[in-house]
Amino acid sequence: MKKRKMNLKRTEFKHAMLFISPWIFGVIVFTLYPILSSLYYSFCEYKVVQDPIFVGLQNYKDLFADKTFLKALYNTGYMILIGVPITTFTAIWVSILLNNKKLKYTGVFRIMFFIPTLIPTVVACLLWVWMLQPDSGIINRLLGAFGISGPGWISSVTWSKPAFILIMIWTCGNAIIIYLAGLQDISDSLYEAAALDGAGFFRQTISITIPLLKSTILYNVVTLIIGVFQWFAEPYIITSGGPDNSTMFYALYLYQNAFQFFKMGYASAMAWVLLIIAMAIILVLFKVFKFNEVDS
């Protein structure tokens, strides 16, 4: 009897392996192999058409002496430290407003905030190029209506990154949907109890909404940060990294090294540094947001 059971289990295991074998094959060939080979290439000088030459840690040493790399790191850090909090703050407040039961036509507003995420990236970028034109763009015209002389935005070394933060905020519709789902999970009884105790809207938001939205905020912040590290299409299309490298973000510089200068080893080293930095930031966030405690 035991032997028959064993045989059955073995057969089931074989069948299971057979069924998942395409996935295992795919992971090994298309994920694991490229990951491991990029790790190896990061220690090599590799130009695709020639055999890689092992150079040890040279690529990593060169990275931290490369001013453009440091600038790209700074620009990306700027977006994470300034752009991500502003975008998160905006998305949360918009979600709270959209979740307000007193507000009419919430469905229409939700669609309005979500629509920008449906626009293809290239189209959205070209749209922003026009909107941010210093002389004829709608943003500076609006500012002009209030007597404010608008800056050069993407033409200005100082204002190019804030211009990209505007774009980031415009496309936070996905985050708003997730925040809305999180907000709808919070029981109304908590707000009613707080209202009986005399807590106003802001007190309720700070003491009930934000703490209970922690895990949703963590998820959105982590995906936003990863998105910033991977940010490529927007700067590539809108500014190509200029002016004066003020919008040279990490992924754009990585692309340049890999596919324009054919320094695949150098670009691989950049990718691994990116992984380490992203992991460190996310671990810190998990700690700050006390991820496990929230879950428990």
Next chain:
Amino acid sequence: MNRRKVISFGMAAVMTAGMLAGCGGTGTTATSSASGSTSSASKAGSYENAKVEINGMVAEDTDLTGEFTYWSAFTGDSQTWDQSRVDLFNELYADKGIKCNVQFVPDGAGVNNGKLLSAIAGGTGPDVFISDNPTSVYTYATNGSLEDLSEPLDKVGINLDDFFPGCKDVIYYKDTPYLIPQDANVIMLYYNPDIATEVGLDPDTPPTTLEELDQWADAMTKVDADGNYERFGLIPWLDSGNDAFVVPYIMGCDPYDAAANKLDLTSDTMVNYLEWVQSYAQKYNPEKIQSFTSGLGGMFSPDHAFMRGKVGMTITGNWFSNALKIYAPDVNYKVCAVPVPEGGRANSTTFGVNVFGIPTGAKNAELATLFIKFCLSSQVNDDNFKQWRSIPTSDAAFDDVSLTKEGDEMYALEREIANSPENGIPALCSVSAELSTSFQAFRESVIYSNADIKAGLQELQDKFQKQLDAEN
């Protein structure tokens, strides 16, 4: 001895039979010329040897047959033109069983985004490509991604001595030919004679020195009552965004010595060039200029600053004439050689070129070279020259161009400039793509952030010389 005679006789008989079989075929378009009847040995019956003539063009005598793949960088109007060129080639060589399969691959035939390199590495590259980015494509030659063209060029009879000496910078890497320029472009100063007249300048005596250019620029610059700029005379970097060393070279810089494999980015001429650019940035405030010009369009849009009369002069290539013709036909313009400082290359240019290359491992390199030869002919290029005012790669070929025959004044000036012995294509080396990008970024930091010129140039020099030394 007898055996040799027998073999020779046998071979001659086989050749004669082959020739007779070839000539006996039923040619389609059939202008059988004298040379056609003495065409080379053929695999009897495999193709026609009779010469086909289309638009005055005759197919080469060749044993070759088969299909090959061609990647073209051209887009828009140029794509249409290139397609018609391929169609003509295919029609001309159809009887010989030769066919070109063209694919239009954006971003410089995949040079600018790594597509071509990936294809070459994966063994799926084309047999021949043309790219409009010689700076990047030159690095392909240096890293072994391109075929040595010495033999195939010899076979089809392309003589590299015919090319302008200035074009040879891009043709050769370490004395081996890898790239063939299809045509060349001349850099000139475009100026608006109406604006010149308006501010009291004589449009028939354009500036020739840098001092005169600055005087013209100042005279043409117009400020309104609120201190806002209505018009700039010249924005030195307006149309040279993607060109790193084009203007510095004309102004006398020699950024790279190929023979010694040495960079010279810190020369006085280079410092002077960047100081000149910086002087404009300091005089006019670069962010104001950028704000002023970014609302206007690029070169191929009706909103370009020169077309809108927002700038009186600009330094750019002959292709700008076509943009003006399409988008601003009413804007009056004249051209002259780029004014230079003392020690500069007066009446000279850097050649902007579209280059052909044959990737390593190409299956049909000889057919590809035959196609290159076809593309180099003035007859094929005549429409291209007429539309873009680009020039042939040799002086002799000018005589066959319609614009020359029509006595076009601007084209005559282009020819004169093209013949300057000082012309060249600067800074082509194994790191030219990265060097070019880094230099452009540094120029931006000089313009927008008032960077220290000497220190920045020294930094670039040290970084890239180290790379060059390591690679050679």
